[in-house]
Amino acid sequence: MTRELIGHFIDGKEIFEGDGRGPVYNPALGRPVREVLFADEAVVDRAVAAAKAAQVAWGEESLARRQRVMFDYRSLLLAHRNEIVALISEEHGKVLGDAGGEFARGVEVVEFVTGLPQLLKGQYNDSVSRGVDAMSVRYPIGVAAGITPFNFPAMVPMWMFPVALAAGNGFVLKPSEKDPSTALRLAELFVEAGGPPGLFNVVNGDQRAVGRLLEHPDVKAISFVGSTPIARSIYERAAHAGKRVQALGGAKNHMVVLPDADIDTVAEAAVSAAYGSAGERCMAISVMVLVGDDGEAHLSAIKDRMQRLTVGSYLDPKSEMGPLITGIHRDRVARLVGEAEAKGAKILVDGRQHPLIKEAGFFFGPTLIDGVRVDMEAYQEEIFGPVLLVLRAPNLEAAIALVNENPYANGAAIFTGSGGAARTFIRHIDAGMVGVNVPIPVPVAYHSFGGSKFSLFGDTHVHGEEGIRFYTRAKAVTMRWPGEDRIATGMHFVTNS
Structure with a gap:
């Protein structure tokens, strides 16, 4: 579905209101292909009101009815896969393989919530005291909102809204204004699947719509994924307004390579994890720590694999890596590479020299930098581009300490043939998601995604069982029913005797 002007999806239909608009680029072409309307406070209020009104009946629906809608939604998503993948690639720029992978991981969450009756089962204890039973149950919270980034226009929203909707809530999504079309299509298909309009x-x-969602009294929970400074601000503002918050921030994911790690496995993993989706992933490997020996064999294999990496437009099915999202972001990545070089790092493969830099589109070549120090800006900041930094550590303990000193703690991976080394790494690394010979340890949908330290603000991760808890409120119920031969009279004090 192609739109020249992208509006908002409210109460089951697209509306065209708001007092601002912005361009939506095709990063592979380097030019705008359509415009998107910006919501003012009145538009946000209308969306929240629609969600609140529809949620009343939806929250009372049977689990079986909600489950059937999610099953039908999954079927419609799969039927429209190619259309959604094309939208992702056109507005984000990632190649079709990456877009297809993103779509599949998002659908996993929809599949997860089709098990809704099992997920919302409470607990029951008989006879906690004489004639007294206890149980716990979970209910919808009302209306939730999600604020999502440009780098995964399908997957990250699907981390949120399927869980919230299946749990009985209404939902308002504010996607990135850089690639908004996918979100509207996901919402349209939900209504086609039988979800109630609204x-x-x-x-x-932009920030105006975000601000209104954060302060709106009928929005009970906020989910956010984005950069750390914004995640911290979102968390503080929403928490101050009395809302539940899960705010996932930035990352600096490390891949620790021991001397016994298989060379070919390391090369393939490093290239795919550092340069897939042009490095615009919060779980991208952006730092490799070589442990013990000089690591030249591993580096040589990585450089050889990089030479076979095809950079190009998603329109070419042979492309393995596409452009960055904007020209401004490409310039920032180039600046950080130049800063590392100026401070003494060695550029082994220079993406600034890639031939596509001179062509239309926001392309930047895969980059490999050795001799990086922790005081360099390129190490301290989240580059969010196709740049792999290489540091050295004399032993595993030093490597773990290096990783743990970084303020980000989204993911970390170790490559080794030693079970003992892997176990030590798992126990002592400070990261929310850990991989052993797996470079991007993103958990499947029935586990939960999230980091720690400056990579997470709030105390719950997204999707999985933690997502169910986030979008529901618990009640603990204590019950006593006098029997026919024991008519309740007077004051009764429950004891545990």
């Missing part, structure tokens, strides 16, 4: 709404916009 339950799932999409508002496009």
Whole structure:
């Protein structure tokens, strides 16, 4: 579905309101292909009101009815896979393989919540005291909102809204204004699947729309994924307003390579994890720590594999890596590479020299930098581009200490043939997601995704069982029913005797 002007999806239909608009680029072409309307406060209020009104009946629906809608939604998503993948690639720029992988990981969450009756089962204890039973149950919270980044226009929203909707809530999504079309299509298909109009709404916009969602009294929970400074601000503002918050921030994911790690496995893993989706992933490997020996064999294999990496437009099915999202972001990546070089790092493969830099589109070649120090800006900041930094550590303990001193703690991986080394790494590394010979340890949908330290603000991760808990409120119920031969009279004090 192609739109020249992208509006908002509210109460089951697209509306064209708001007092601002912005360009939506095709990063592979380097030019705008359409415009998106920006919501003002009135548009946001309309979306929240629609979600609140629809949620009342939806929250009372049987689990079986909600489950059937999610099953039908999954079927529609799969039927429209190619359309959604094309939208992702056109507005984000990632190649079709990456877009297809993103779509599949998002659908996993929809599949997870089709098990809704099992996920929302409470607990029951008989006879906690004489004639007294206890149970715990979970109920919808009302209306939740999600604020999502440009780098995964399908997957990250699907970390949030399927869980919230299946749990009985209404939902308002504010996707990135850089690639908004995918979100509208996801919402349209939910209504086609039998979801009540108004339950799932999409508002496009900028900080103004975000601010209204954060302060709106009928929004009970906020989910956010983005950079650390914004995640911290979102968390503080939403928490101050009395809302539940899960705010996932930036990352600096490390891949620790021991001397016994298989060379070919390391090379393939490093290239795919550092340069897939042009490095615009919060779980991308951006730092490799070579342990013990000089690591030249591993580096040589990585450089050889990089030479076979095809950079190009998603329109070419042979492309393995596409452009960055904007020209401004490409310039920032180039600046950080130049800063590392100026401070003494050695550029082994220079993406600034890639031939596509001179062509249309926001391309930047895969980059490998050795001799990086922790005081360099390139190490301290999240580059969010196709740049792999190489540091050295004399032993595993030093490597773990190096990783743990970094303020980000999203993911970390170790490559080794030693079970003992892997176990030590798992126990002592400070990261929310850990890989052993797996470079990007993103958990499957029935586990939960999230880091620690400056990579997470709030105390719950997204999707999985933690997602169910986030989008529901618990009640603990204590019950006593006098029997026919024991008519309740007077004051009774429950004891544990």
